[in-house]
Amino acid sequence: MEALRGIDLDLPRSRFTAIMGPSGSGKSTLMHCLAGLDQAGGGTVTVAGIELGSLDDDALTVFRRRHVGFVFQSFNLLPMLTAEQNILLPLELGGGRIDEAVRERARTLAETIGVADRLGHRPAELSGGQQQRVAIARALVTQPDLVFADEPTGNLDSTASAEVLEHLRRSVRELGQTVVMVTHDRDAAAHADDVITMADGRIA
Amino acid sequence: MRTVVRASLRIHARRYVAAAIAVVASVAFVVVIGVLTAGARAGFMENAGAPFRGADHVVEAPEDGPEPGPPCCPGTLDLSDAIALIDRLGDNASGLGRVDLPAYREDGTPVGWGDFRGGTTVGPIAAAEELRWQKLVAGRFPDGTGEAVMHVWDAQAQEVAVGDRIRVGDGASATDLEVVGLVVSPTTWTQASMYVTWPQYVQWRDRPTFHVGSIAVRGDVGPVPEGMTVWSAEQYVRNGLAGLNNDTDVIALMLLLFAGVAMVVSALVVANTFSIVLAGRLRDFALLRCVGATRRQVLGAVQREAAAVGVLASLTGTLLGVGLGYGLLPLINALAPTTPLAAPALPMPWLLGGFTVGLLVTVLASGLPARQVVRVSPLSALRPETTLDVRTATGRARQVLAALLLLAGLALLGVAMIRDSTALMVAGGGAVFAGVQLFGPVLVPRLVRITGAVLGPAGRLATENAVRNPRRTATTTAALLVGVTLTTAVLTGMATWRAALDEVHVRHNPIDAALTSLDEPVGTDLLDQVRRTAGVEQAIAVDGAVARITGFGAPLPVVTAPSAAQVARDGGSFAQVEPGTIRIDLDAFVDPGVEPGDQVTVQVGDRAAQLRVIALTGWGQAAVVAPETLARLTDTPQPRVIWVRASAGAEPLALVEALDGVADAAGVGLEDRLQAQAVANRERDILTWSVLGLLGISVAIA
Numbered sequence: 027m028e029a030l031r032g033i034d035l036d037l038p039r040s041r042f043t044a045i046m047g048p049s050g051s052g053k054s055t056l057m058h059c060l061a062g063l064d065q066a067g068g069g070t071v072t073v074a075g076i077e078l079g080s081l082d083d084d085a086l087t088v089f090r091r092r093h094v095g096f097v098f099q100s101f102n103l104l105p106m107l108t109a110e111q112n113i114l115l116p117l118e119l120g121g122g123r124i125d126e127a128v129r130e131r132a133r134t135l136a137e138t139i140g141v142a143d144r145l146g147h148r149p150a151e152l153s154g155g156q157q158q159r160v161a162i163a164r165a166l167v168t169q170p171d172l173v174f175a176d177e178p179t180g181n182l183d184s185t186a187s188a189e190v191l192e193h194l195r196r197s198v199r200e201l202g203q204t205v206v207m208v209t210h211d212r213d214a215a216a217h218a219d220d221v222i223t224m225a226d227g228r229i230a
Numbered sequence: 231m232r233t234v235v236r237a238s239l240r241i242h243a244r245r246y247v248a249a250a251i252a253v254v255a256s257v258a259f260v261v262v263i264g265v266l267t268a269g270a271r272a273g274f275m276e277n278a279g280a281p282f283r284g285a286d287h288v289v290e291a292p293e294d295g296p297e298p299g300p301p302c303c304p305g306t307l308d309l310s311d312a313i314a315l316i317d318r319l320g321d322n323a324s325g326l327g328r329v330d331l332p333a334y335r336e337d338g339t340p341v342g343w344g345d346f347r348g349g350t351t352v353g354p355i356a357a358a359e360e361l362r363w364q365k366l367v368a369g370r371f372p373d374g375t376g377e378a379v380m381h382v383w384d385a386q387a388q389e390v391a392v393g394d395r396i397r398v399g400d401g402a403s404a405t406d407l408e409v410v411g412l413v414v415s416p417t418t419w420t421q422a423s424m425y426v427t428w429p430q431y432v433q434w435r436d437r438p439t440f441h442v443g444s445i446a447v448r449g450d451v452g453p454v455p456e457g458m459t460v461w462s463a464e465q466y467v468r469n470g471l472a473g474l475n476n477d478t479d480v481i482a483l484m485l486l487l488f489a490g491v492a493m494v495v496s497a498l499v500v501a502n503t504f505s506i507v508l509a510g511r512l513r514d515f516a517l518l519r520c521v522g523a524t525r526r527q528v529l530g531a532v533q534r535e536a537a538a539v540g541v542l543a544s545l546t547g548t549l550l551g552v553g554l555g556y557g558l559l560p561l562i563n564a565l566a567p568t569t570p571l572a573a574p575a576l577p578m579p580w581l582l583g584g585f586t587v588g589l590l591v592t593v594l595a596s597g598l599p600a601r602q603v604v605r606v607s608p609l610s611a612l613r614p615e616t617t618l619d620v621r622t623a624t625g626r627a628r629q630v631l632a633a634l635l636l637l638a639g640l641a642l643l644g645v646a647m648i649r650d651s652t653a654l655m656v657a658g659g660g661a662v663f664a665g666v667q668l669f670g671p672v673l674v675p676r677l678v679r680i681t682g683a684v685l686g687p688a689g690r691l692a693t694e695n696a697v698r699n700p701r702r703t704a705t706t707t708a709a710l711l712v713g714v715t716l717t718t719a720v721l722t723g724m725a726t727w728r729a730a731l732d733e734v735h736v737r738h739n740p741i742d743a744a745l746t747s748l749d750e751p752v753g754t755d756l757l758d759q760v761r762r763t764a765g766v767e768q769a770i771a772v773d774g775a776v777a778r779i780t781g782f783g784a785p786l787p788v789v790t791a792p793s794a795a796q797v798a799r800d801g802g803s804f805a806q807v808e809p810g811t812i813r814i815d816l817d818a819f820v821d822p823g824v825e826p827g828d829q830v831t832v833q834v835g836d837r838a839a840q841l842r843v844i845a846l847t848g849w850g851q852a853a854v855v856a857p858e859t860l861a862r863l864t865d866t867p868q869p870r871v872i873w874v875r876a877s878a879g880a881e882p883l884a885l886v887e888a889l890d891g892v893a894d895a896a897g898v899g900l901e902d903r904l905q906a907q908a909v910a911n912r913e914r915d916i917l918t919w920s921v922l923g924l925l926g927i928s929v930a931i932a
Contacts, residue, residue, distance in 0.1 A: 058609060063520065063608055063609050064609060083524075083525065084524050084525070084526075087519065087522055087523070087524045087525075087608075088522070088524070090520065090521070090522050090608075091521065091522025091523075092522075096520055096521060102513075102517045102520075104234065104237075104514055104517060104518070105241070105514070106234075106237035106238050106240065106241040106242075106514075107233065107234065107237050111233050111237065114233075115233075115234070115518075115521060116521050116522050118231065118232075118233055118234075119231065119518070119521065119522045119523050119527065120522065164521070
């Protein structure tokens with residue numbers, strides 16, 4: 027069975043794109059292919075000039091580390107790390123030196139996103155909204171070519187949802203990031219510059 | 231990844247406790263064995279081995295063949311050859327031997343007391359300091375002839391001081407020796423009251439008791455004449471240790487076997503602990519993979535966690551083992567004084583070996599679960615709160631293998647039953663066990679469902695909960711299965727072992743305790759007293775006569791016991807003796823000059839019989855003959871021995887103490903097999919419980 031058919035999509039830089047559609051429409055599969063989490067059975071996916079179909083598992087991992095930031099529905103912070111350690115995790119995995127300049131950048135990011143005073147806390151000590159903001163900071167810290175947000179407001183109340191969406195919006199506006207968000211919430215999609223609607227594995 | 235590893239260790243440390251305890255216990259086990267082995271060696275070197283401490287080689291008489299030594303002293307060297315060799319090697323040789331000599335003070339009063347009054351034993355002292363095994367406590371060592379050192383105990387008992395002169399020897403060989411120093415020397419066959427230089431010692435070579443038992447040599451020995459065997463000092467000490475107490479070797483071997491079992495159990499405990507701990511962290515690993523950790527990075531992180539657990543546990547185990555080992559040395563010396571153990575230097579190879587094995591077991595055993603978690607798909611991190619599972623392409627192959635193992639195992643078990651083959655049974659059991667383990671993820675959830683179905687709605691709910699994650703359920707069940715199977719196997723093995731040992735014990739020790747009287751026949755009063763003693767099931771008086779038997783220095787009761795079945799553990803078969811033979815418990819005597827199969831003359835009063843010796847064990851210092859044989863030796867047999875059978879629940883040590891009191895009051899000797907058996911049982915119980923304790927940990931984790 028094909029999950030995606032005849033997709034021809036160009037995501038412009040520094041835009042906030044929402045992918046919408048009912049369950050089973052293929053929006054998550056599309057995002058997985060774009061993010062290098064899954065490989066398409068046919069066709070090509072090119073991100074930042076890299077053709078993903080030709081990459082093996084290790085190369086895909088390195089691609090994700092360098093070029094993609096993730097924000098998940100269930101926050102997905104590592105429970106044993108503090109907020110700051112979670113934010114710095116992608117840099118540490120890349121083997122880069124975590125010096126004062128890097129920490130400063132993470133702190134500035136945390137300040138921008140409103141969790142600067144929670145950096146020493148573990149995820150269990152943070153509210154849902156705070157955890158999601160830490161996740162956004164983690165996604166942005168490597169200055170990736172793409173930030174993928176998978177139902178980022180799915181587990182949040184309306185106030186926290188609005189804050190999270192505003193932060194994603196600001197990252198596009200102020201930092202020039204490219205954000206792709208999968209959602210089936212129309213209100214959430216309303217924050218995006220472009221909305222792509224999918225049905226039955228095709229762009230509707 | 232360093233931050234991740236450190237944080238994971240901090241957060242999950244408590245979950246690794248079970249694995250750590252298992253490794254700690256196993257490593258400690260190995261180290262304790264090492265300390266005890268080194269202790270036995272050190273004990274030997276402080277006592278019987280002391281004369282060989284500084285030696286590279288030891289020259290001895292060969293074990294078999296004609297006796298080269300003087301008639302007084304079997305097992306010693308040919309005198310001329312020994313003296314020639316020591317002369318050739320000079321300071322590099324230390325002759326070891328003794329000679330008994332008359333000894334008087336300057337005023338003519340005899341030295342010594344009791345049987346030894348007017349006599350002393352003199353041994354040689356090595357010329358080279360490294361080969362001297364006597365320790366100087368006062369004065370100095372002798373420099374030449376005419377000088378001697380005296381053992382400090384003899385000097386105190388006989389009020390001899392440094393500077394005193396003692397005339398040793400008589401007639402032409404009489405020599406005045408000046409005591410120039412006092413020494414202590416360990417109790418060995420070479421221990422003497424006085425020590426002199428080799429040239430002085432050789433002057434008494436014509437005395438009947440003069441002998442050279444062995445020669446300790448520094449450096450090469452060179453060619454030696456026939457009748458001399460050269461050992462390396464290392465080999466000599468090893469032989470000495472083995473000969474000192476055969477049981478020590480058996481126990482060390484058994485302990486090593488248990489250490490091996492402990493290591494295997496630890497490996498299982500570690501593997502299970504890591505399976506369970508890592509299964510609970512699959513989402514974390516998926517997330518790490520998602521945000522850019524390669525499989526190798528994740529695997530490396532888990533391996534570093536395992537290594538940290540391994541290092542800490544092995545280090546703790548090593549320290550604990552050292553503490554326990556050194557703590558056990560005095561305890562073992564108190565319990566078993568025949569095996570002197572000394573505090574050894576730290577046995578570094580054992581410590582390093584124990585530590586390395588502990589570390590390797592932890593890292594290797596955690597390898598399989600670690601390899602499984604890195605297969606987790608990064609996509610799993612995106613699934614909201616669903617259960618995570620590691621799906622592998624090997625699933626089908628695994629099931630086929632499981633089915634094959636199950637079928638082959640059952641077939642092997644069938645064949646094993648028909649052929650009564652232990653090897654096939656073990657192979658079959660192992661195959662079925664492995665098959666069930668591999669089938670776990672398929673089998674266990676179904677079994678859980680079947681069980682849950684009969685428990686109503688609550689049961690069905692519990693079932694759904696239990697099988698939500700089939701692999702985790704299977705892992706938990708596998709841990710339980712391994713633990714319970716091994717526990718059952720160990721318990722069954724122990725029971726079998728115990729039964730086999732008991733059977734051997736019964737054969738070798740038919741009589742629990744014996745009271746023997748050489749002077750007077752045992753009276754009915756004594757028999758009644760013994761029968762009334764708490765813990766005695768039955769006691770019989772055995773008729774016989776006190777005889778002299780060639781090869782035995784002391785007189786020995788010769789008895790016949792047609793009613794031995796009343797008390798004997800083997801149904802009395804040991805006492806059914808063919809006419810013309812005599813059964814002797816050769817284990818009950820120190821060095822009797824009699825071998826099984828020898829013809830001996832048994833003499834009671836003026837009557838004698840030629841009998842063939844059959845050696846059996848287990849009833850003490852009495853020889854058993856057929857009633858006809860006893861009738862040839864005496865017309866008036868009298869009760870000489872009381873044989874005792876302990877009741878089933880009797881406390882062995884209390885019973886022996888009570889019997890000892892009775893025997894002492896009556897002036898008869900007591901021998902018992904109960905205490906040795908009690909000690910052996912206790913050792914076995916300790917081992918059983920140690921292994922069961924380890925297995926208990928694995929069950930507790932499950």
